[in-house]
Amino acid sequence: xxxxATKHVSIGNLTWIECVVDDIATETPKILEKLKINMDSSTxxxxxxxxxxxxxxxxxxxxxxxxxGENRTQxxxxxxxxxxxxxxxxxxxxxxxxxxxxNYSSSLMRKLPQTPENxxxxxxxxxxxxxxxxxxxxxxxxxxxxERAEQIEIDLAGSRQIHRDLSTELSNMxxxxxxxxxxxxxxxxTVRNLKYGDPDMLTDDDDILEKFxxxxxxxxxxxxxxENVMEIISTGITVIQTESTNQxxxxxxxxxxxxxxxxxxxxLATIFGIPNLEFSYVWVVPVLIFSTAIASIITFRWTKQxxxxxxxSSKLKRIKRKFKK
Numbered sequence: 001x002x003x004x005a006t007k008h009v010s011i012g013n014l015t016w017i018e019c020v021v022d023d024i025a026t027e028t029p030k031i032l033e034k035l036k037i038n039m040d041s042s043t044x045x046x047x048x049x050x051x052x053x054x055x056x057x058x059x060x061x062x063x064x065x066x067x068x069g070e071n072r073t074q075x076x077x078x079x080x081x082x083x084x085x086x087x088x089x090x091x092x093x094x095x096x097x098x099x100x101x102x103n104y105s106s107s108l109m110r111k112l113p114q115t116p117e118n119x120x121x122x123x124x125x126x127x128x129x130x131x132x133x134x135x136x137x138x139x140x141x142x143x144x145x146x147e148r149a150e151q152i153e154i155d156l157a158g159s160r161q162i163h164r165d166l167s168t169e170l171s172n173m174x175x176x177x178x179x180x181x182x183x184x185x186x187x188x189x190t191v192r193n194l195k196y197g198d199p200d201m202l203t204d205d206d207d208i209l210e211k212f213x214x215x216x217x218x219x220x221x222x223x224x225x226x227e228n229v230m231e232i233i234s235t236g237i238t239v240i241q242t243e244s245t246n247q248x249x250x251x252x253x254x255x256x257x258x259x260x261x262x263x264x265x266x267x268l269a270t271i272f273g274i275p276n277l278e279f280s281y282v283w284v285v286p287v288l289i290f291s292t293a294i295a296s297i298i299t300f301r302w303t304k305q306x307x308x309x310x311x312x313s314s315k316l317k318r319i320k321r322k323f324k325k
Contacts, residue, residue, distance in 0.1 A: 072176050120204075
């Protein structure tokens with residue numbers, strides 16, 4: 001319980017308290033009050049996806065957990081508070097991976113500097129490990145989007161008939177990817193501010209602060225991969241649009257041929273039907289048949305030049321190879 005964990009908080013020993021709650025907005029103030037952390041959690045929660053608050057003896061962060069559900073990407077806040085020799089993380093059930101890290105906290109804490117004067121070094125290293133775990137957790141959301149994109153690519157490039165609305169799936173996937181990119185960019189900005197903001201609760205050792213470059217590099221790779229997936233999705237949308245245009249063009253061609261095939265003989269038949277003109281059906285009927293055939297052939301060959309060639313799957317394959325690199 002939180003009351004029992006509070007008893008273990010002591011100066012000279014780093015304590016990490018992990019809190020999994022149902023309602024972050026209502027339960028966080030109660031947790032902060034019990035732990036004597038003087039910071040307004042609403043300030044962090046009011047930020048867009050991420051937030052960074054430094055009040056001297058307390059440092060507060062909000063970073064997003066990214067998860068997929070109902071064909072879209074969603075985010076859930078993870079709050080991190082730092083005081084001297086105390087780190088508190090607060091999130092809901094979507095932060096399962098960080099809870100897994102918490103289960104190995106004993107071995108993790110033993111690897112940190114143990115001397116009292118190195119309190120800033122050890123909690124900086126623990127904060128780095130937490131942010132790295134969050135970024136790795138969020139990467140699983142991108143993997144889910146990639147799997148869906150590859151399945152749609154197979155459906156588009158394959159020869160089998162597709163019986164579902166891929167345009168809706170691609171649209172939902174594009175929105176999910178944009179949400180993922182927004183969250184990762186926001187996390188990137190927060191980690192960068194954390195490294196260069198010189199907060200009192202973190203170390204001044206450049207070698208330790210350089211560890212945050214690992215998190216920034218991970219986020220950069222995620223952004224690059226997400227942009228590659230966005231290119232795949234854009235190509236898929238182009239494929240669908242091209243296929244729809246091809247089908248419409250074919251329909252227009254055949255309607256034009258049919259209309260011309262009817263119009264030319266109909267015009268001749270009208271002329272032949274003028275009263276007081278004597279025409280022999282022996283040659284009128286062949287003329288109508290011959291004119292219908294000639295008009296259909298000429299119209300078909302003329303409209304053939306306006307057909308749109310199908311969009312090949314070669315571009316999709318090139319993008320897939322680029323993404324897998």
